[in-house]
Amino acid sequence: MTRASSRRPGPPTRTERGIPEATVARLPVYLRALTALSDSGIATASSEDLATAAGVNSAKLRKDLSYLGSYGTRGVGYDVEYLRYQIAREIGVTQDWAVVIVGIGNLGHALANYSGFGTRGFRIVALLDADPALVGERIGDMEVRDFAELEDIVEADRVSIGVITTPAGPAQEVCDRLVAAGVTSILNFAPVVLSVPDGVDIRKVDLSIELQILAYHEQRKSGEVALPQVPELPATNGLTPDLPAVGGGVGA
Amino acid sequence: MTRASSRRPGPPTRTERGIPEATVARLPVYLRALTALSDSGIATASSEDLATAAGVNSAKLRKDLSYLGSYGTRGVGYDVEYLRYQIAREIGVTQDWAVVIVGIGNLGHALANYSGFGTRGFRIVALLDADPALVGERIGDMEVRDFAELEDIVEADRVSIGVITTPAGPAQEVCDRLVAAGVTSILNFAPVVLSVPDGVDIRKVDLSIELQILAYHEQRKSGEVALPQVPELPATNGLTPDLPAVGGGVGA
């Protein structure tokens, strides 16, 4: 997260609508839980109920909600519809956000079709790719357009969110173009670290990193304590030993 | 992350190979950065170089690496190949992990084709779906198999990692089957909170949550301080007011 944080040093400073980042990341989960409860016809829920549905503990949930205001009723709980609306408003999904997807490979394809994407609050306004072979292809009710049209589209549709689903190689360049065109939030699926100027938010979704984190924990389950203590490499520092090949996943 | 943590209360307890979770989450990033440096023919890198490549600050990187051991050389830096191997070993990607993907919709399709998935360290051994219409379809060099074969496959191929790319509806049931079959790590793409027993790790990748987090920050950029202070809802608590519809993204 790259935000120009204008926070004075003083005490905990929770005034001025400063909701902790960890809380912000959970609000969408609460929103989904509330929607599920609502769909089940449940009108009121306690923090305990909500916490269970959201997979957190109730103290955390209450504290999170308290940053938004006092929307519950002691002795009763929370009104599901009301709280849902308040959270949605706080997150900003009561309005529609225009989104462009850049890079229509396998993943871009999947996202373009992903109905859950159309979670109210987001609207895909364009699918872009630089490959002429892809331009013009129809996906659902949209047509792939040339990446060169980016600037026009961003301006015309007031696009503020860009999704990068290109390979690692062109990702930074695409990112720069997005930023230059006026996009101020980026969701990056390419396996690279993108750099953006202050004021632009960027989030990353990385499959192979998630798998590797799982692998780490998996490794110490089976053996438990039985780590493969391998080549400690003699003091021949400076020379590159003959080590097994391992990849880091820069799958361009 | 749901791990049966066997940690005694005492002091900071960093002994016994306890690497902080935050560090574990960054190791794959370092691994990728090292691979990139290696591919560029760079044999040695300072913490500063590495930190830049990984998008973190150098103090953090050095501290992270120090949990693994003393693999650098003061005054010089880190041997790229050597460090890469050490990190790969620590993560556990020097061995191969068998992976099954359950739910071959758009996303499952994309993941099956995703070459970066085959990042050395992971091997997809089966694509599963319960829909008879999909079973038998060829994707790349694999064939979609019936979900009913799960147990046999997990046992035969010693599968420890499962990826869930089904809709929200069947996700928990699929999860339970995976766990019952012996899978102990799960990567969940379905927009639901899955519950798993202790000892099973679960990680979640959720597109709409990421977008909503971006939207939150986006909302307070344009207006800045100009939050739409809307219906404070009168004290008619208990009644459900007529609010605009908002979704939480339970796109089953």
Next chain:
DNA sequence: AGGAGCTTGTGAACGTGAGAACAAAATCGG
């Protein structure tokens, strides 16, 4: 009306993570 029973909102304690700063160790030049 009043007390019993819940459930929220929050203050305080605790644990984890981040960053600054520096001592220890290695190289290099003279």
Next chain:
DNA sequence: CCGATTTTGTTCTCACGTTCACAAGCTCCT
């Protein structure tokens, strides 16, 4: 061989996040 220089490994401090525990506040029953 020694001092200057570089860069790691680590200590210390501060900020952030989580959890506990409880007072405040609401409803319901008698």
